Each structure stands twice: as structure tokens, then as C-alpha cells.
Amino acid sequence: MNSSLKHSLRFIGLLLLQVLVLDNLLLFGFVNPYLYVLFVILLPLNMGKIQAMSLAFLLGLCVDIFSDTGGVHAAACLVAAYLRPLVLRFSFGINYDYQTLKFYQEGFKERLTYVALIVFVHHLVLFSMEAFQLKLWKFVLTNTLYSFTFTTVLVMLIIALIEKEKK
Amino acid sequence: MQQIINFIIRYQTGLFFWLLFFVAILLTIQANTYHNAKFFSASNSISGWFYKKSAATTAYFKLAEENKILSEENAWLREKFHHLTEKDSIDRVSFSQESEYSFIPARIISNSYRKPSNYLLLNKGEKDGIEADMAIISSRGIVGIVEESSKNYARIISILNTNISINASFQHAPHFGSLVWNSASPYYAQLLDVPRSANIQVGDSIVTGGNSLIFPQGIPIGEVNSFFLDENIGYYQIEVKLFNDMTSLGSVYAIKLHSKEEAIELLENSDE
Numbered sequence: 001m002n003s004s005l006k007h008s009l010r011f012i013g014l015l016l017l018q019v020l021v022l023d024n025l026l027l028f029g030f031v032n033p034y035l036y037v038l039f040v041i042l043l044p045l046n047m048g049k050i051q052a053m054s055l056a057f058l059l060g061l062c063v064d065i066f067s068d069t070g071g072v073h074a075a076a077c078l079v080a081a082y083l084r085p086l087v088l089r090f091s092f093g094i095n096y097d098y099q100t101l102k103f104y105q106e107g108f109k110e111r112l113t114y115v116a117l118i119v120f121v122h123h124l125v126l127f128s129m130e131a132f133q134l135k136l137w138k139f140v141l142t143n144t145l146y147s148f149t150f151t152t153v154l155v156m157l158i159i160a161l162i163e164k165e166k167k
Numbered sequence: 168m169q170q171i172i173n174f175i176i177r178y179q180t181g182l183f184f185w186l187l188f189f190v191a192i193l194l195t196i197q198a199n200t201y202h203n204a205k206f207f208s209a210s211n212s213i214s215g216w217f218y219k220k221s222a223a224t225t226a227y228f229k230l231a232e233e234n235k236i237l238s239e240e241n242a243w244l245r246e247k248f249h250h251l252t253e254k255d256s257i258d259r260v261s262f263s264q265e266s267e268y269s270f271i272p273a274r275i276i277s278n279s280y281r282k283p284s285n286y287l288l289l290n291k292g293e294k295d296g297i298e299a300d301m302a303i304i305s306s307r308g309i310v311g312i313v314e315e316s317s318k319n320y321a322r323i324i325s326i327l328n329t330n331i332s333i334n335a336s337f338q339h340a341p342h343f344g345s346l347v348w349n350s351a352s353p354y355y356a357q358l359l360d361v362p363r364s365a366n367i368q369v370g371d372s373i374v375t376g377g378n379s380l381i382f383p384q385g386i387p388i389g390e391v392n393s394f395f396l397d398e399n400i401g402y403y404q405i406e407v408k409l410f411n412d413m414t415s416l417g418s419v420y421a422i423k424l425h426s427k428e429e430a431i432e433l434l435e436n437s438d439e
Contacts, residue, residue, distance in 0.1 A: 019214075020221045023279070032281060049180045057187050061194075066214045067279065068286040068322065070198025071191030078191060082184045129195055131283055139283070139350060 003044070011059055014039050019066035031146040033154050034073075036063060037122045040080050041115055041155065045096070045103060049085065056081035069130065076126035080118050087117045104163050115155050116148075123148045198284070215276075215320040218288055222276035226417070233417045240306035268383050269423045271296055273303075275310075275323075275416040280353040285325040287311060287416065297321045300381055302422040308387040308410040309333070309375060310419055321421075327353055327413055335388055336376035340365060343376050346388060346407065353413045355392065358405040365403060367394050373407050380430055383422060 018036040026032055040056045060077030064070060088096045091114035092106060103111070127140045127147075175182060226233075273295070277288035291297050293316050303310040303323050311323040312331065324331055332345040335358055344361040358373060371391040377384035389409040396403050424430075 016217070020217065024225075026281065050183050053180075053184060053187060057191070060191075064194070066217070068198065068288075069282070069284075070196070071194030072198075075188055075191035075195065078184065078187050082180075129191075132195065136283060136350065 007039075007043070007055075010039055010042070011055070015059060015062050015066075018063055023067060031143075031150050033150040034119075034123065034126065034147060035151060035154050035158070037077070037080060037119055037151065038155050038158060040077055040084065040122070041118050042103075042159075043081070043084075045088065049082070052084065053078055053081045072126060072129040075129050076122045079125045080122040083121055084118065087114060087121075091117065111159065112152075112156060115159070116152050119152050119155065120144070120148050123151065212317070212319065215288065215317070218277040219290055222274065222290070226274075229415065229417055232415065236306055237418065243306075267425050269425065271421040271423065273297070273321075273419055273421055275419055276320075278414070278416050280325065280327050280413050283329045283350040285327045286314070287323040287325050289313070289316075289321040289323055289419070289421070290319075291421070292316045292319045292321050294318055296423065297421050298423075300427075301424075302382045302386070303419050304382075304386050304422060305411055305416060305419045307412075308389065309382065310411060310413070310416060312381055313421065325413065326356060326409075332359075333382070333388075334376040334378045335373050337365070337367075338372040338374045338385070338387075340371075343378065344403075344405070346373070354409060356389065356407050356409055358391075358407050359402065361403040361405060363396055363401050363403065367391060367403060367405065369393065373405075380424060380427055383424070 014036040018034065022033055022035055036059060039059055040052075043052050043055065056077035057074050060074035061071065063073040067073070085096075091110050095106075123144045124140075127143045131137075131140050271291065273289050273291040275287050276290045279285045279287070287303075287310070289297065289303070297313055297316045299313055299315060301313045303313060309326055311325040311328075313321050314324045315322045326333060326346070327348050327350075329348055329350055332347045334343060335346040336343045342361050342365040344358045346356050346358050348356045361367070369391050373388045373390065375382040375384060375386040375388060387410050389407040389411075392406045392408040394403050394405040
């Protein structure tokens with residue numbers, strides 16, 4: 001399938017899945033996954049920084065419009081996309097530098113590091129901006145940790161599913 | 168000039184990042200300011216349409232619960248009606264005077280209760296007479312206040328929002344306080360500024376106070392769950408268990424106060 005079409009479909013699919021289904025899904029009554037960050041994770045690895053940040057920002061803004069949160073998700077996605085090259089280099093090492101990285105051929109450990117770091121950055125920014133007050137730091141930390149675990153597990157599961165399909 | 172352009176080209180990623188980040192922060196600040204016309208909000212027609220479709224589908228799963236709530240309300244109304252017909256005609260006169268409020272039935276199609284600032288989306292808007300500053304209640308108690316309405320949808324600021332406080336009083340005592348939310352649990356809100364002279368017991372009912380042009384007096388809110396007296400400031404801090412389950416809202420009513428313009432006009436005149 002055409003790559004830009006694939007990413008557009010992924011954009012719309014993840015957006016609707018997030019706002020219509022996952023926002024209503026609360027594990028243990030209060031933990032909410034933010035699966036749409038998968039879009040930022042799966043952007044082409046060689047994509048330009050500015051292009052990646054614009055797309056991530058746009059997706060975040062769309063989630064914000066649906067959930068009436070101003071620019072909270074947009075900021076979180078933006079920071080995640082901005083730090084992505086750094087995280088990629090940290091997780092995959094030299095393969096990334098030489099542009100020979102194939103995401104689905106990397107080991108589980110490297111992929112988990114990459115996913116977990118991106119999700120953590122995204123969630124930390126998200127909940128800090130959402131609270132918008134220093135006195136709510138407990139809220140920020142607990143929610144970040146709980147949602148982080150939930151989202152990371154979901155993202156890894158979905159990546160494993162996509163991978164099966166590709167083989 | 169050349170240097171400036173070089174600088175921009177060299178740091179374009181960083182500059183672009185900070186530009187977008189600044190935009191995001193501005194949007195967030197705007198969203199956290201109560202009573203501010205939003206540039207982007209869920210009451211627009213595209214997201215409203217999606218929420219309407221999704222609510223129409225999921226409504227079926229809540230039918231049993233909804234039926235229960237509505238039949239409870241029916242029973243309560245029947246009881247009221249019975250009392251009214253028993254009483255003499257003088258009371259009826261006062262009852263007819265109270266009908267300065269009209270109730271518009273509506274449905275909540277999008278609900279949030281986990282964030283510090285929660286908003287709800289209503290499936291009715293200006294077309295059906297929903298305006299800003301109308302009260303939204305369910306059969307069990309208060310839900311929120313209309314903040315903004317578009318043609319077909321209205322955005323409601325939930326009582327589970329750290330930005331609003333609501334005038335509240337005890338049902339059987341004359342003490343007033345303000346109801347706020349500390350974002351800890353969607354089942355509890357906090358009643359502050361109740362003077363130490365008040366005699367409080369666990370289980371006391373809290374209702375809306377009369378010092379408001381939005382809520383009629385006596386709409387149920389919740390009951391006292393626990394309280395303690397802050398000796399430093401001399402006011403009680405009361406934990407109120409909400410009657411409404413804010414995590415599951417369906418049918419609600421918007422309350423329109425007919426004489427509101429008149430009252431606001433009067434208030435403005437007195438300021439001059």
C-alpha cells in the first residue's frame with residue numbers, strides 16, 4: 001500500500017479509536033490508555049524532523065478538539081516527535097546512525113526501550129500540561145505511571161500483531 | 168540580515184518546535200480560562216457529529232440503568248404531586264409562582280471526569296433554546312453549567328472542574344458554602360467556607376443555595392461524607408458524596424430562568 005495513504009488511514013483510525021473507544025475505557029476506574037501515540041512511534045524512521053513534528057502536532061490537536069483539552073495532547077505529541085531521533089539513537093544505537101534500521105527486525109528489548117521512552121515522554125508532558133498546577137504533582141506522577149504501563153503494553157501488543165502480518 | 172537567515176536555517180527544527188509548543192500552551196491556557204470563547208472546542212459540528220453517532224450506539228448498553236433512574240424520578244415526582252394535591256390552594260399559588268423556570272430535556276453525549284478540568288457535551292444547542300449559563304441537572308442532582316452553545320450542541324462545564332465553584336447550602340440549615348472539586352475522585356466534591364457555627368452531621372443533605380441566577384434553590388447535590396474544622400481559618404471543610412454518578416450520565420435537563428435578563432439588568436443598573 002502507498003505509504004502516505006497508509007499513514008493517513010492510521011492517523012484517522014487511531015484518532016477515532018482514541019476519542020470514541022479508548023477515552024471511555026478506564027482500567028480500574030481511572031487508568032486511561034493513550035494508544036494514538038502509536039502514530040508517532042510508527043512514523044517512518046527517516047522522516048524529516050519538521051514533517052514529523054507537524055504531523056504529530058496535528059494529531060494531538062485533533063484529539064484535543066475532541067476532548068476539549070486546549071493544546072495538551074498537541075504539546076505532548078510535539079515533544080515526543082521532537083525527542084524521537086534522540087530516543088531512536090539511544091535505543092537502536094549505531095543502526096540508526098547509518099540509516100540501516102529496520103524497525104521490525106530489531107530485538108524485543110530495543111523496541112521496548114524505544115516505545116517505553118516515547119510513551120513516557122508523551123504521558124509526562126500530557127499530564128503535566130493537563131494539571132497545569134504544581135500542587136497537582138501527585139496527580140501527574142500517579143497518572144503518568146499508570147497510563148504509561150497500560151499504553152506501553154497495548155502498543156507492544158499491537159506492534160507484535162502488525163509484525164505477524166508482515167511476515 | 169544574512170546572519171539572521173543563517174541562524175533561522177541552522178536552528179529551524181528547534182525554532183519550529185518552540186513555535187508549535189508556544190501555540191499548544193496558548194491553547195491550553197485558553198481552555199483553562201473559564202468563560203472564554205474557545206477557538207477549538209468539542210461543540211463544533213464535526214466532533215459533535217461523531218460523538219452523537221457514538222452516543223446513539225452506546226446508549227443501548229445503558230438502557231437498564233437509565234430506566235431505573237427514570238422510574239426513580241417518576242416515583243419521586245408522583246410523591247411530590249400527591250403532596251401538592253393534598254395541600255390547600257394557598258400552596259398552589261406559590262407553586263405556580265415558582266414556575267419561572269422551564270426545563271429542557273437533553274442527553275449527555277460525551278462525558279469526561281478524570282481530568283482536572285472536565286467538560287461534557289450536550290446533544291442540544293441554540294436551536295433548542297440552550298444558552299450559555301443555563302444549569303444542567305439530572306434527576307439525581309446537579310451536573311454542570313452550559314458554557315458555550317453552538318447550533319446543535321452545547322459544551323457544559325462539569326461540577327467536576329477545578330475552575331468553578333457553586334453556591335451550596337444545607338437542606339435543613341441556613342448555612343451557605345461554596346462547592347468546589349479537588350480533582351481527587353469523581354464521586355466526591357468539597358464544600359468550603361461553612362462557618363464554625365454550623366451544626367453538621369454526617370449524612371446531611373447538601374442542596375444548591377439561592378444566591379445564584381443559574382441554579383434554582385434546592386437542587387440536590389450530595390450528602391456530607393466527612394468533615395473537619397480548620398481551626399486556623401474557622402471554617403469547616405466538608406467532603407460531599409455526590410448523589411449523581413458523574414461517571415455515567417444519560418438524560419439531563421437544562422434549566423432556563425425566564426426572568427434572568429431582568430435580574431441581570433437590575434444588577435448592572437445598581438453597579439452604575
